[in-house]
Amino acid sequence: MRAPVLLLLRPASLLAALTLLGTAACGPSSTSSRSPGTTPAALPTGPVGHSGRWLTDAQGRVLLVHGVNMVEKAAPYEPGPAGFTAADATWLADHGFRAVRLGVLPTGLMPTPGVIDQAYLDSIASTVSLLDKAGILTLIDYHQDGWGPSIGDDGFPAWMTLTGTAINNHAVFPLYYAKDPAIQQAFQSFWDDAPGPGGVGLQEEMTAMYGAVARRFAADPGVLGYDLLNEPWPGTTWTACAQDLAGCPGLDQSELGAFSAKAVTAIRGAGDHHLILGEPFVLFNFGHPTTSVPVPGGDPNAGLSFHLYTITTGAEPTVLSDAEAWSARTGGVLLNTEWGASQDPAAIHRQAGELDSALLPWLFWSFDGEMVPKLAAPPTGTNVATAAVDALTEAYPLAVAGTPAASSFDPTARTLLFSWSTARPAGGTYPAGTLTTFETPSSLYPAGYTVTGTGFTVTSAACAPTLTVTAQAGASSGSIRITPGGTCPASGG
Secondary structure, X not given: OOOOOOOOOOHHHHHHHHHHOOOOOOOOOOOOOOOOOOOHHHOOOXXXXXXXXXXXXXXXXXXXOEEEEEOOOOOOOOHHHHOOOHHHHHHHHHOOOOEEEEEEOHHHHOOEOOEOOHHHHHHHHHHHHHHHHOOOEEEEEEOOEOOOOOOOOEOOOHHHOOXXXXXXXXXXXXXXXXXXXXXXXXXXXXXXXXXXXHHOEHHHHHHHHHHHHHHHHOOOOOEEEEEOOOOOOOHHHOHHHHOOOOOOHHHHHHHHHHHHHHXXXXXXXXXXXXXXXXXXXXXXXXXXXXXXXXXXXXXXXXXXXEEEOOOOHHHHHHHHHHHHHHHHHHOOEEEEEEEEOOOOHHHHHHHHHHXXXXXXXXXXXXOEOOOEOOOOOOOOHHHOOHHHHHHHOOOEEEEEOOEEEEEEEEOOOOEEEEEEEOOOOOOOOOOOOOOEXXXXXXXXXXXXXXXXXXXXXXXXXXXXXXXXXXXXXXXXEEEEEEEEOOOOOOOOO
């Protein structure tokens, strides 16, 4: 998704805005595959799971990962042919980005009814491998915008686009959802599991895609998990979802809930136990309404992928608090998978600060476009949106051997303050020597950094781009302050 043009603080105004408003547009590389000074043990280790709201790695460490989106919306819908290389992956890692939400488009995956394009899947797997070698996790994202290229933007192939007699009025993003009957009917046909070519239901075709991809990546530790469907729309009955602060609980269950349960069955049936994330209806991302969407399939390793796209900044905290309330009710994990869609440093600092303060892992929209204008060219010189990249590059806690308590990054002073309990989120302790890892990119601290605090001992090399600490014996908590400059090695006390 690109930058939105509406936010509704009240349901009535949300409905009016969707109906009436217009649209608005939305450092040096290393030659090594991992940043110098970064040991594999410091980085998150798969498989990724969760403990309540918290993402966790195989060691049970809480992950507050920062990352980016990369979704190629034009044929052949693959980052590799578009120019993404190992140098791009290394550049991302060097700037502290440890996750990529990688778009898989049904148009590319199953261009012919019932037939998986294996060459397309091979290309996606090559990108996942490049990212893994750079120490970056991949969230596989089944992406659509405006249903598909035959009536909207990107996503589903023409043979899955069942619109009946509905008129396609070619409304533009994001009003095509509310203004285009053809897009609404295409979604409704999908929720109704209408038969496509050969009489096979549309949802059955989609679950076949999930199964094929899951079989390919079931044993891949570089895969963080799956985002089942980008920004779903509630079909022809969408107005009910915008007229009440509670949204449309019935459709949350009968449309999103029923479909996600099928998706989970397909993925688990392929022997894949990666994390599975479902998204609420896209209206949630605007600030209201909230969502009653269930944990996908009631699966124990699942949760919510949500986006932060508002026009008035006052509603941004509402999206975050609604997501946290959802997790508190359901026990599902939280991951913010889109925000930003901007090169404005002030907006980036504000939203990143809100997400960091809420202790939420996040993925910025987007690497190609907002950060690197031309994916086909190396990420150097004028092909880097320097102001945006500088605003996004933070020191932050990547993997925490404990339960996060508070986090803040001052972009002007380039100072991180972070505190945590050394206990596991669900109770219990970590083995002695378990690393807590902080991203401290060299581009942020070219003259090094100083570490002070209590409850930990620094274990990484002097001014390493990935700082590691271990809890001191008997410490029940830790508190750290990272500031630019000073002498190395850093010291904890």
